[in-house]
Amino acid sequence: MTEQSRLADRESVIQVKKMNKWYGDFHVLTDIDLDVKQGERIVICGPSGSGKSTLIRCLNRLEEHQEGDITVNGIELGDNVKNIEVIRKDVCMVFQHFNLFPHLTVLDNLTLAPMFVLKQPKREAEATAMKFLERVKIAEQANKFPGQLSGGQQQRVAIARSLCMNPKVMLFDEPTSALDPEMIKEVLDVMIELAEEGMTMLCVTHEMGFAKQVADRVIFMDAGQIVEENEPHEFFNNPQNDRTKLFLSQILGH
Amino acid sequence: MTENTNRARPISGPVLNRSLRWMRDNLFSSPINTVITLLCVYIIWNVLDVIVSWAVLNASFGAAKEACEAATGACWAYVHDMWRFLLFGTFPADQHWRPLLAMVMLTSGMLLSMNRRFWSPWLAVAWIVGFIAVYFVLRGGVLGLSPVRTAQWGGLTLTLVLAVVGIAFAAPLALLLALGRRSEMPLIKVVCIVVIEVFRGVPLISVLFMASVMFPLFLPEGVSIDVLLRAQIGIIIFQAAYLAEVFRGGMQAIPKGQYEAADSLGLNYWQKTFKIILPQALRLVIPPTMSTFISLFKDTSLVVIIGLFDLLAATRAAVNDPMWRQQFIEAYVFIALIYFCFCFFMSRYSAYLDNDLKKSTSH
Numbered sequence: 036m037t038e039q040s041r042l043a044d045r046e047s048v049i050q051v052k053k054m055n056k057w058y059g060d061f062h063v064l065t066d067i068d069l070d071v072k073q074g075e076r077i078v079i080c081g082p083s084g085s086g087k088s089t090l091i092r093c094l095n096r097l098e099e100h101q102e103g104d105i106t107v108n109g110i111e112l113g114d115n116v117k118n119i120e121v122i123r124k125d126v127c128m129v130f131q132h133f134n135l136f137p138h139l140t141v142l143d144n145l146t147l148a149p150m151f152v153l154k155q156p157k158r159e160a161e162a163t164a165m166k167f168l169e170r171v172k173i174a175e176q177a178n179k180f181p182g183q184l185s186g187g188q189q190q191r192v193a194i195a196r197s198l199c200m201n202p203k204v205m206l207f208d209e210p211t212s213a214l215d216p217e218m219i220k221e222v223l224d225v226m227i228e229l230a231e232e233g234m235t236m237l238c239v240t241h242e243m244g245f246a247k248q249v250a251d252r253v254i255f256m257d258a259g260q261i262v263e264e265n266e267p268h269e270f271f272n273n274p275q276n277d278r279t280k281l282f283l284s285q286i287l288g289h
Numbered sequence: 290m291t292e293n294t295n296r297a298r299p300i301s302g303p304v305l306n307r308s309l310r311w312m313r314d315n316l317f318s319s320p321i322n323t324v325i326t327l328l329c330v331y332i333i334w335n336v337l338d339v340i341v342s343w344a345v346l347n348a349s350f351g352a353a354k355e356a357c358e359a360a361t362g363a364c365w366a367y368v369h370d371m372w373r374f375l376l377f378g379t380f381p382a383d384q385h386w387r388p389l390l391a392m393v394m395l396t397s398g399m400l401l402s403m404n405r406r407f408w409s410p411w412l413a414v415a416w417i418v419g420f421i422a423v424y425f426v427l428r429g430g431v432l433g434l435s436p437v438r439t440a441q442w443g444g445l446t447l448t449l450v451l452a453v454v455g456i457a458f459a460a461p462l463a464l465l466l467a468l469g470r471r472s473e474m475p476l477i478k479v480v481c482i483v484v485i486e487v488f489r490g491v492p493l494i495s496v497l498f499m500a501s502v503m504f505p506l507f508l509p510e511g512v513s514i515d516v517l518l519r520a521q522i523g524i525i526i527f528q529a530a531y532l533a534e535v536f537r538g539g540m541q542a543i544p545k546g547q548y549e550a551a552d553s554l555g556l557n558y559w560q561k562t563f564k565i566i567l568p569q570a571l572r573l574v575i576p577p578t579m580s581t582f583i584s585l586f587k588d589t590s591l592v593v594i595i596g597l598f599d600l601l602a603a604t605r606a607a608v609n610d611p612m613w614r615q616q617f618i619e620a621y622v623f624i625a626l627i628y629f630c631f632c633f634f635m636s637r638y639s640a641y642l643d644n645d646l647k648k649s650t651s652h
Contacts, residue, residue, distance in 0.1 A: 063293060078293065095553055096552075097549050097552060098457060098555060120555060120557065123552065123553060123555040124553070124555045126553075127553060127554065128549075128550075130546060130549065130550065132546055134544075134546035134549060134550035135550070136547065136551075136565055136569075136571065137552070137569065137650060138568045138650055144406040147556075147564060148554035148556060151556060151560045151564070152555040152557075152560075153557060164488040180649075181517070181642050182650055196554070197554075199504075199553065200554060
């Protein structure tokens with residue numbers, strides 16, 4: 036496939052080997068192997084409780100894994116706090132509930148981390164922030180507070196906030212699930228644009244249209260395991276595993 | 290308010306009409322409401338009658354003590370005679386401008402600090418300089434001011450010093466205790482829990498008593514720490530223990546997503562705490578924080594048991610003055626008003642600040 040060849044000679048950004056995670060006795064992730072190439076767009080889907088959010092949350096250490104190795108940009112992700120800090124600069128997360136800082140203006144939400152983590156001067160951070168706010172088509176809201184924006188606008192601000200950190204990888208944790216239907220498109224449009232510009236993305240979502248349009252690979256998870264992965268055309272038209280077939284019939288059936 | 294707007298009556302017509310309508314809607318809307326309204330009016334009338342005739346109608350306002358003999362109500366000449374003693378205690382009479390200046394400095398400092406425009410690290414520096422200045426104004430011994438021992442500081446001056454210094458130091462200490470209690474480092478966590486629980490577990494009186502009586506026993510021979518300073522430290526730690534739990538409650542109310550967003554942007558612990566969590570957490574706990582400050586203000590009156598001469602102690606001494614028949618009601622009403630003015634003001638400020646911050650971050 037052309038998609039595969041596009042990525043064939045790229046370097047891996049994230050490598051996950053035999054990763055296991057438990058919540059107490061509950062085995063939430065089992066033997067996860069995952070290799071993410073530079074510029075690759077991956078959509079992760081699966082029934083709720085299948086561990087897909089937990090998987091991407093492990094990739095920037097919002098959750099700890101207990102067994103196996105996660106390597107980001109060649110840096111081992113473990114208990115070492117310095118490593119975690121370095122990796123978090125490169126791997127940003129967009130959350131289901133946006134998690135903007137409600138006490139700061141939109142602009143301050145965007146400039147805070149660049150100023151304190153990347154030590155950018157205020158003026159430079161603000162210029163970058165305005166550039167990305169324009170890109171997500173929301174520059175006129177820069178001086179408002181998050182509480183004054185709609186859900187779709189807030190999520191676009193959250194995406195811009197991540198972009199300001201100039202990340203190598205962006206993780207999306209169900210970015211449209213908390214939105215009213217009429218606002219989903221404006222967020223997906225921004226994500227599609229990002230994908231087309233070559234951003235490395237891992238996206239947990241139920242938006243199968245988005246998966247078909249931009250994904251290089253679709254991963255199906257169930258019960259803490261990667262059950263099936265394939266490029267989107269094959270994945271949707273010719274699923275191999277019974278659980279995948281059942282899941283697809285449920286979400287595409289109506 | 291909402292009930293009123295729900296009825297959506299047009300607001301028009303002469304004022305009298307409107308107020309009559311308001312009374313009909315709110316006070317006489319049903320037979321039961323009418324009965325309750327009339328009962329309340331009756332009670333209020335009787336109480337007001339007693340208060341007004343005592344404090345105003347039958348009172349004597351002259352400065353002369355003799356006028357009081359005839360009056361059946363309050364004798365305000367007494368307060369006229371005693372106010373200096375209530376405000377300054379036993380501070381040398383010819384030096385009264387010094388405690389007055391100290392009080393002006395403390396209250397104006399508080400008033401300025403209430404303005405959000407002045408909130409910056411410089412404010413803390415200004416307060417420390419201010420405290421040093423207040424200390425030397427009261428203590429003297431510099432710039433040709435005669436020295437005055439702390440035992441002679443008293444009255445409202447002492448109450449204000451204890452309260453303002455108490456608030457200014459209890460708040461940051463409480464913040465450290467609250468952060469420490471949430472810390473993942475076991476030693477720090479245990480120390481903070483012990484301090485908080487021990488000081489919350491005993492009455493302030495026993496803290497003050499220990500500070501005044503027991504603490505000196507542990508000091509080496511010849512070393513002594515001023516009793517006022519010991520009491521002040523006791524008050525600070527005691528109130529900080531309470532306030533720490535208030536702050537901790539605020540931090541726990543911040544959604545997990547805020548911590549995660551800060552983490553995923555790469556902010557470190559201190560950046561996350563001071564830029565993201567505390568600004569939101571402290572906002573949430575403005576009302577209970579102010580409650581703690583108000584109770585701190587009033588609790589300073591407990592220093593009387595270790596021989597310090599605050600506003601309440603001065604009042605108790607004043608009512609025992611043999612020059613007067615015992616005018617204790619006037620004296621206590623007077624200082625109750627002083628306490629009330631300060632506390633009510635703090636309470637209003639808390640409500641204002643709460644509202645103002647909410648308004649500035651939403652519609």
